[in-house]
Amino acid sequence: MSKRNWCIVLIAIVMLVFLAGCSTSSSGTSDGKEKNELRVALSANPPTLDLHRTTASVSQQIAFHMFESLVTLDKDYKVVPMLAEKIEISPDEKTITFPLRKDVTFHNGKVLNAEDVVASINRWRKFSSAGRSTLSQAMVSAKDEHTAVITLPQPSSAVLPALANTSQGCVIMPKEVIEEAGDNNVTQYVGTGPFQFGEWKQDQYIHLKKFANYKPLPGEPNGMAGKHEALVDDLYFIPVADAATRVAGIQSGEYDVADDIPYDNYDILKNDSNLVLTVAKPFCENIIIFNTKSEVFSNVKVRQAVNAALDLDAIMKAATGNPDFYEIDPGLMFKEQAWYVDIGKDKYNQKNLALAKKLLDEAGYNGQPVKLQVTRDYEYLYKSAVVVKDQLEKIGMKVDLEVYDWPTLLSKRKDEKAWDMSMTFLTIFVEPTQTLYLDSRFNWGGWYHNPEMDKLLDEIRATNDFDKAKKIFEQVQSLSLDDAPIAKLGNMHGLIAQRKYVKGFHFFKILSLTNVSVK
């Protein structure tokens, strides 16, 4: 062998030794790790961690490790105290008093007081639609250092669920942080949760550290309520947009938890002895929003025709590829929620092409093209849309599929002339009056407006008698299925993968790493 060839062989050996030296496995837990941190791969970058200012679910997943609210949800989606010691409602139901827990400190060392609660609620109700709809006429005040009071012009059952919701959550921050932010997003993420903010390296990670002075509630974990602790010292939330990279990363041990695993990978990952898979449910519902201002869909009979025609099993099977990841259910609320009713199920998933054609005839539909907006950023929506188009063409509708990236779709959806139907998903609403597409005053989505619906929703808000409210909700669901502001396609579950040594992982409404350890 010549000297040159020997050199090549030598370089190859050095590279192999280098690669072997780079081996990622080390010693420790059952599959070779020793650490006191969790590395969590998320599919998106949060736009902000200021929860008062966003409905983005990725922001909730991270920020709810740092922030807490006055009240929260137990495993039955009932509102229970969190930072409040208890909830006291006056006999006339117009005054809600929240005596605060006295052992709570913020991450900056300040003890939580009623002024912080007042400042937080006032900011939240300024920026959030739920806050405006429930508290715009209310007075929020501090009765004393440890008691906050909300005084309402009339009784409302919607206030507590709105305060407990995670989407644009009413989290409590120090008054000083709020004052410093003014109308801008807060720049200091100071909460009372089990983890505190460490560092945000843009496009790399968000690091949260265990908050040593956190005082958990007593008892067992119960939904988002009960005992929640930081069992690891560090949390790293890593945005990994590419799904294949998330999957490879969880398989190789680069990540300990990976969210938003594509359903196609289920069979491969479930056979990997190093991994545990969690099917997250309830998670979200997939819907088609109808533009009630469009020429075609302003006619309720066309909307009913679409609902009559759709074969939802075929659509959801196409979306997920596996019946384990969806359920077909007519409920506006999920089965796991106390509000659930199945009123109107005969008008759901009918697969009745003859009825659909009849309704189209009655509506005077004469084959004009309709635009169905969808994005490939959420592949399951695109797959659903392809099947929807096919099914609607069977009843004689001419459907143009318009595919955009997600920001473009959101932007175009605001233009009433740009679309007829739009595919999207909605996360869990804590109670019915939060349902965005039902209440015309939210001015959301397809601009559905029925004064009767608004009146029913107000009646629900006006009572604290749950049984009475649920009776009214039955009418809401029935009217919703008649008016068809949307076509509900089905409830879809999420898929989350964890390394086997990650213990205590659970999913409730959002991904949570409290009470999770590495063993």
Place this chain on the structure above:
Amino acid sequence: MAQYIFRRVISLIPILIVVAVVDFIIIHLTPGDPAAVMLGSEATETDLANLREQLGLNLPIYIQFGKWILGVLQGDLGRSIFINMPVTQAIWQHLGPTISLTLLAEIIAVLFAIPLGVMAATHRGTWSDQSFMMIALLGISIPSFWLGLNFILLFAVKLNWLPAAGYQPLSNGLVNHLKYLILPAISLGIMQGALIARMTRSSMLEVLNENYILTAEAKGLSQRVVIYKHALKNAFIPILTVIGLTFATLIGGAVVTETVFNIPGIGKLIVNSVLRRDYVVIQGTVLMIAVAYVLINLFVDILYAYIDPRVRYDGKA
């Protein structure tokens, strides 16, 4: 030479003005609303309108352009809507990973490409030349993301030798830094290397037929001296051009590789900014890439003169 450099620097100005205007217009013609991305899909129209007003997104487009260009002229590329920091700072934060990745990819490309290209030229027509040509063609044809995904599957998932994705800065140790960069650098470097190797081969072939090479051989100089001292040095200008171009391309073009390997570089910054319609970041980053591209080309031009004494730009030669 100094005059040449001065002229080139001055000629940057109209280029950058055109880039800035086109950049701004294209981005603002693209549909999409930063407020909708920031507030999430469940935001109501009232919330969106309030945020748009707060961010100045409802101002007429010419006023937005005027404000931005005025800032640029004062060295201020603006402030990101999403990441809440000046664009220059965002670019600076993302520049390190991209420079590291680009340098490593370029080193890998050059280290393998030049010896292989020289070998192919000196063994013209033999089986090793033909195999080299085939491998180079394959290297140019394989998309780097596909190569990257397969590297991840092999070296991270199956062998567990290297991390699947991510980035560690140099301050965390050289080995740590390199072990996160080696796979993306190889997948990027292969394509660039194939280009450089093909150029090396053809340029060497041209030079090897020159009379001065025959003279050198006739003088009894060793093969090594003839090839590396006389032939390669004279064949190097077109090779250098390709190296410069590939380097400039990598600075702004490692977008897909950075996404697949989750490297927080400039490519990732652009992709994320486009996805969230963070206009000022896109504008600033594109402008920065344009500057980098022109400067790298200027640097390559200066190197020409250093390598080849016949090249003079000041008109005196």
